[in-house]
Amino acid sequence: MPEGDTVLQTAKRLHSALAGQVLTRSDLRVPRFATADLTGRTVVDVSSRGKHLLTRIEGGLTLHSHLRMDGAWRVYAPAERWRGGPSHQIRAILANTTHTAVGYRLPVLELLRTRDEDQAVGHLGPDLLGPDWDAATALRNLLADPARSLGEALLDQRNLAGIGNIYKCELCFLARATPWLPVGGLPEPTAVLLVSTAKQLLEANRDRPVRITTGAHPRAGAALAPRTRRPSEKLWVYGRTHRPCLRCGTPIRAAEQDARPTYWCPHCQTGPTP
Incomplete structure (x- = not known):
């Protein structure tokens, strides 16, 4: 994708x-x-x-x-x-x-x-991998509609450009929030770290043939999560339905959000679910 x-x-x-x-x-x-x-x-x-x-x-x-x-x-x-x-x-x-x-x-x-x-x-928000990147603007955009779900806000390219469904799921896991949590429910420090981690993850993977978000890359996800105990695992939750969470061992769950498959850990992530 x-x-x-x-x-x-x-x-x-x-x-x-x-x-x-x-x-x-x-x-x-x-x-x-x-x-x-x-x-x-x-x-x-x-x-x-x-x-x-x-x-x-x-x-x-x-x-x-x-x-x-x-x-x-x-x-x-x-x-x-x-x-x-x-x-x-x-x-x-x-x-x-x-x-x-x-x-x-x-x-x-x-x-x-x-x-x-x-x-x-011209409608796009700051590009996570572009020269126009501005973390403060991206954060303001992301939090502009507090009632909107976190997953939808992350996917809206008018807020910040470059996040797709894989990064949406991974970033929500790293923030310990479900994708259905209203974005206004994020504590401010977590929201700030979420934006900076999004930048870190895309930068870490910009030249990699295989995307890694688990921390096996020294820069990937360092702001919000520890390294995985299983370096062979590339992603925290995306595509891992029913497999044990790399952080706590709880089976990963999946459901649709805006017609996209969405993955989360019911123990590590707090907030509404379908």
């Missing part, structure tokens, strides 16, 4: 393959932009903003894409077989003489003027 760290890694791969190179092939397979031809233009850079990807192209153009649940960008060498999915799932092809980037199942793909990027990403 793409979250801020995964999207940043995707941006880096695309930037390495495309930036500074002239496009020799351009194919946008969405009706609105099917006739757009970027061939002959140089890719200036590729960057991420929260969970959004921005491919900036010579002439003041930006190709904006979002992966959501199932989207993916794959980079291939000229003679390499494309393995990202069947051809009918391809939404974009950008190629130069050395690499081909193929976008599969992209639910959002639009071409806009670079000066108008705010139309696509």
Whole structure:
């Protein structure tokens, strides 16, 4: 499931393959932009903003894409077989003489003027992995609606950008609060630590192929939780239904929150549950 760290890694791969190179092939397979031809233009850079990807192209153009649940960008060498999915799932092809980037199942793909990027990403809160990160603003945003559940507030990209469902569950565990706790019920010191830990976790995993939140990485989760007794376990609660909590041994439970599978420890985390 793409979250801020995964999207940043995707941006880096695309930037390495495309930036500074002239496009020799351009194919946008969405009706609105099917006739757009970027061939002959140089890719200036590729960057991420929260969970959004921005491919900036010579002439003041930006190709904006979002992966959501199932989207993916794959980079291939000229003679390499494309393995990202069947051809009918391809939404974009950008190629130069050395690499081909193929976008599969992209639910959002639009071409806009670079000066108008705010139309696509201007609503986002501070980016946990971006140069605009501001912990105080993120905290104010997160606590702006005290009655809102903590899980929903963490997933709202207008509050802080980059947290997905995995980090939502892990951060709630580290804060010892259920995802259904009204965010106003968090003690202020815990809320402050929650925001700083979110930053620590994404930073710790920004270059890792496997996401770790349990403290096996020296920086991951250090602010709110001790190291796990089982370093082989990568995540505290996400995807661990019925398995023992790494902190107390109680079986992890799961339920849906806003149509997303949500995991928590009924002993370690306090607050409402379904």
